[in-house]
Amino acid sequence: SLPERVTIWEVGPRDGLQNESALVPTATKVAFIRRLVAAGLPVVEATSFVHPTWVPQLADAAEVMAELGDEGRGMPVLVPNERGLDRALELGLEHVAIFGSATETFAQRNLNRGLDEQFAMFEPTVRRAREAGLDVRAYVSMCFGDPWEGDVPIPQVVEVGKRLFDLGASQLSLGDTIGVGTAGHVKELLQAFAAAGMTTDQLAVHFHDTYGQALANAYAALEEGITTFDASAGGLGGCPYAESATGNLATEDLVWMLNGLGIDNGVDLDALVGTSVWMAGELGRPSPSRVVTALA
Ligand code: HMG
Ligand code: MG
Numbered sequence: 595s596l597p598e599r600v601t602i603w604e605v606g607p608r609d610g611l612q613n614e615s616a617l618v619p620t621a622t623k624v625a626f627i628r629r630l631v632a633a634g635l636p637v638v639e640a641t642s643f644v645h646p647t648w649v650p651q652l653a654d655a656a657e658v659m660a661e662l663g664d665e666g667r668g669m670p671v672l673v674p675n676e677r678g679l680d681r682a683l684e685l686g687l688e689h690v691a692i693f694g695s696a697t698e699t700f701a702q703r704n705l706n707r708g709l710d711e712q713f714a715m716f717e718p719t720v721r722r723a724r725e726a727g728l729d730v731r732a733y734v735s736m737c738f739g740d741p742w743e744g745d746v747p748i749p750q751v752v753e754v755g756k757r758l759f760d761l762g763a764s765q766l767s768l769g770d771t772i773g774v775g776t777a778g779h780v781k782e783l784l785q786a787f788a789a790a791g792m793t794t795d796q797l798a799v800h801f802h803d804t805y806g807q808a809l810a811n812a813y814a815a816l817e818e819g820i821t822t823f824d825a826s827a828g829g830l831g832g833c834p835y836a837e838s839a840t841g842n843l844a845t846e847d848l849v850w851m852l853n854g855l856g857i858d859n860g861v862d863l864d865a866l867v868g869t870s871v872w873m874a875g876e877l878g879r880p881s882p883s884r885v886v887t888a889l890a
Contacts, residue, residue, distance in 0.1 A: 596816050599858035602845060603767075603798060603824045604635040606873075607658075608642055608672060609842055610830025612651050614877060620654045622876050624661045626869070627669070630827060633865035635845070639691070642672035643681040648835075659685045670731055674705060675715045679723055690723050691731040691767075692716045694758045696751045699742040700735055700771070704835040713757065720761040732763035733800065737783060738775030741836060748786045756790055765798055767824060770811065771836045773804025777814035784818040798822035801843045803829060803882075808843035809851060816857075823848060828870030828881035844883030846870065863889070 646653035670689040695701035698709045734755040759766040801808035829844030
């Protein structure tokens, strides 16, 4: 049987906006985050403390979090290294996420480090975050395929993912960065993580919708007992360092499916659609989400 309730981990302000060519004003980002919270999203990943020349779209991370103040303290933010962690600690933030790669090429492209070298960067970052009492999420990218390397063997994904998680994370999010995964592959990967000793509450899934498979993949993950789903309002998103990555699974599409299945998720769909329609206006292009298009 399927889970009775799930947690939607909203990544629109981070994964969504990191890939927009237009620079979104800080005040618009803050308003977007507040509207997502008001629509009932329990977790809103707010921004990234990465190198500002690597991701200029999120160079105002400190301003966004300072403006949110207490409201933003528990919101997760991406940090790749100790410098990023220090910037988050200065603001009193309580939840960070590291992001590793399951492949050599993407580690080089996204982190300027090799597959093995990335751990030397993450280890002290996670250790210090945990010592400071922070919660840490770990992402692993290219779990289902890599634009440069092609197929990525499941044992390699499990090894890297487990190693990242074991640094001290409370959850591992499995990223289909370029959206090539299909439902059978999702099941196989989740079963391999289960066989390696990870429980369903320690795992989240992070699907990009490049090939239109994200919703089917989410259903496959539900059938495997997963209860945390990453999604982005209106289907915004992509990774500037991954060729061919488009937006995430749209939160609205996910909520529509969950509501139909009677799975509790806490989101007010009308308020969320209203937010995505407003954001599409700010960005000057329509949302790619089918549910937003249908309900708007
Ligand atoms: P690097 O150039 O190797 O960094 O970049 P470095 O450690 O050699 O430091 C160079 C300089 O950068 C130093 O300054 C540092 O202080 C500074 P200097 O001493 O020369 O004046 N610096 C920083 N400044 C501000 N904030 C920082 C920071 N770090 C160093 N955090 C680095 C390495 C990891 C920083 C760089 O490669 C980077 O920022 N990468 C981030 C790329 C990124 O954000 N990608 C998108 C997110 S991942 C994603 O979207 C996938 C996901 O959604 C899941 C999925 O879909 O699969 C999560
Ligand atoms: Mg992503």
